Amino acid sequence: MRTFLTGVLLAATLMAPAGAVVAQNGPLRIEITDGVIEPLPYAVPSFVPETAAAAELSTQIAQVIASDLSGTGLFREIPASAHISKVTDFNAPVQYADWKAVNAQALITGAVSVNGNRLTVRFRGYDVFADKELDGGGLQFTGTTEGWRRMAHKVADSIYTRITGEGGYFDSRVVYVSENGPKNDRRKRLAIMDYDGANVQYLTNSASIVLAPRFSPTGDRVLYTSYESGFPQIHVMDVGQVKRRVLSTDDGIMSFAPRFSPDGRTVVYSQSQGGNTDLFTMDIASGKRTRLTSAPSIETAPSFSPDGSQIVFESDRSGSQQLYVMAATGGDARRISHGKGRYGTPVWSPRGDLLAFTKQNKGRFHIGVMRTDGGEERLLTASFLDEGPTWSPNGRVIMFTRETQGANGRALLYSVDISGRNLKPVRTPDGASDPAWSPLQK
Amino acid sequence: MSGLTKAILVISALGLSACTNAAWDNSNTTDLNSGGAAGVADQTSPAYFQQEIGDRVLFVVNESGLTTEAQGILLAQANWLLANTDYNATIEGHADEQGTREYNLALGARRANSAREYLVSRGVAGSRIKVLTYGKERPLEICSDESCYSKNRRAVTILAGGLTG
Structure with missing residues (x-):
């Protein structure tokens, strides 16, 4: 019997000890640990x-x-x-x-x-x-x-x-915002495709701005922000039937940054009133709204933990954008980001162990990951403008928006392994932003 | 102003009034503002508001506080609105591209509200002014340096209604 496994790859978790582990004399297995040997x-x-x-x-x-x-x-x-x-x-x-x-x-x-x-x-x-x-x-x-x-x-x-030994992520879809036209006349419409860019289908026309679509836990519905009424409001679409309805209907109240709870029954989102942006939840069936924060600062970009018990969000209550975690019912929040620069758009990984985020520092943007207590921060990318991470269903890969600089600047989707390796563009027919990865399809 | 131009302005304003005032149809109001260029000399015209008074104020990076210059423009806007009560306004807040999408939406809302509060403090009825944020979605200038960013960090007062009673 010989050693048949040599392909040791990429960090399974950031906490794994560096350089761990090649299985020997066992079944064919890639032990995914820190450090790359060869594919x-x-x-x-x-x-x-x-x-x-x-x-x-x-x-x-x-x-x-x-x-x-x-x-x-x-x-x-x-x-x-x-x-x-x-x-x-x-x-x-x-x-x-x-x-x-x-x-x-x-x-x-x-x-x-x-x-x-x-x-x-x-x-x-x-x-x-x-x-x-x-x-x-x-x-x-x-x-x-x-x-x-x-x-x-x-x-x-x-x-x-x-x-x-990990779950896969290939039989999955990505909903995103397809972009056309110059920066000062950008046309946006919702699109959905396979994770690898195949089978693109458009879900809205580009008559009004659409932003930041998010899948339901079963992938059957998508929440997004639309300016169809003239004001940013949250819409929910049945993906299979391409049927949509507005979730928040108060005239003149702006709402955005929606995400589903893990049970798919609740939406957490931001609402702006009197210049102040706070977090709310809405029960989708009843429409009942609950205020989670009431600070004079900006609270936005909320994301549930996979067990539904906590919410991570960004706030500038300290004077600059930072990440906070609180109970899903609201109440006290604890700051978890402490590095230099500004932190936004936190997203809880499906495994529950990591948060992905956007970081701005010294005029550069990064996609990064950290533990849910803020430890072990690790920046995976750097560019003029990277933002809006979304997790693959198995928590191994992050997709995000990368926008290039200047008058001809254009947004495209990229993906990167949570080890920071394997950075590559995701094929889309036009410009693309705000990706959201679906769960693995049934 | 020629009689013809005046007539065109009136027609466009009447066209707007076909929507109820409450509808706040911004696609129409944009036409109203930019289409009235010939009416600059008429101090009651949206064109005068836009070009002579100034329909926008600019902000410092990441800030929503009003500069002295911004306060001067908003004071003139307030006086105009007090004199021209047929008009309502929507203030659109914007951010430059150096920020995440959601934060910039919230920042745009803050800037629009900052301008609104100033107008209200100068006596304009709060019911006449709505706020809207576009975040970084509608840049005016498209380069990626401060010369463009400074013009994109703005709150623009868009007039609606007029001559509708």
Whole structure:
């Protein structure tokens, strides 16, 4: 028996001791700890088409799986040109020696059949140097041919989870604000897409400003701020039916920065009256509003903890924008940010252990993470204008807005691993801002 | 002012009155302000308000306090509004791009309210003045340095109504 795992990647948590851990003589596993060694090499040959109609999809599905896995920065694909074995029968024994020879530590094989618009995808994962299948065995997904990318993402999520031990994030969506036009005449409309930029769909027209959409905990609804009435007000949209309604209706009262509670029944948001911005909650069913803060300072950008018991928000009560945590029912808040500069847009991670935020210091903007008590602050990015982090469903990746400088400045989406590695743009057809990542789809 | 120009102004104002005063339709009020350029000489005109008195005040970075210059402009605005009671106003508060989106919305609201409070302190009925924030969503100038930022940190008084009784 040999050591078959070398791909040690990225910080699972910022608290992990530096330099920890390569598993040895265990199952194929990426132990995600501090420090990067090298991405785990894997092969995903074209899936085997089992019906004539499946020929094209069997190749495309393997390509999307590879794009997902390699896109994490944790895996490196061995290209098909290097493969020795060709997989032509999903049930034939795997030629481990051929895959060892090209140093593919993991192998993913699959079969695709299409009957009418029914698509069936079967796959298996292998630990090549252990001469065996990955724990979990073969799996099968069935759906419509239209949903082929989702099935590829589900396969990739399954492989990712088996090898990292973490939840996946590929079968997820992102709602964002699509931007067109120059800075002084920017047109904004809500858009939704797959996490990798595929399947963009527009949810509003650009007749009025829309800002900062946020998913419900099940991903079926989106809260956002719209100027449709002339004033910023909170709207809620049913994503499937693209039906929307305004949540706050008081004439002339401005409300913005909404987010759902983890149970999806309550919205926490900011309301501005008499120049003062405070936090409120609203029960969505009854419309009943509760004031959470009543300070003369600005309180905004609230975000619930995953258990719903606490809210993190930003306030300038100390004289500059800083982060605070309080009970979800309001009351005393404790300041948790203490570094230099200004802190805003805090978002609780789905794992509950970290907060992502925007920091401004010395004319630069950063996306950063810190523990929920404010400790272990770590800046992941730096640019002219980075803001508005949102968490992947597994709490490993952060997506945010990066806007470039100057008269031709443009906003685009970027993602970065919570270790600060793997910073890259997210493909969108036009300018884009204010991303919000959905939970993993069911 | 020519009679024709005056007539156009009246028509545009009547067009506005078709909406109720309570509707505060800002797309129309913007037209009213910018479309009245020829009426600058008429001291009761929105164009005079906009160009001679000054429809906007500027702010220091991250501040909503009124400078001496801003107070002078707002005093003149207050006097004009007191003399021209047919008009109501919406004050739009703005921030430059150096800030997060939500904070800038709140900051714009603070700036608009700061201007509103000054007008009210000079006798303009509070019921005549609404506030609105655009945060950093509607910059006037698009460069990324202080020469633009200083013009974007503003509160603009937009007139609504007029000649509607």
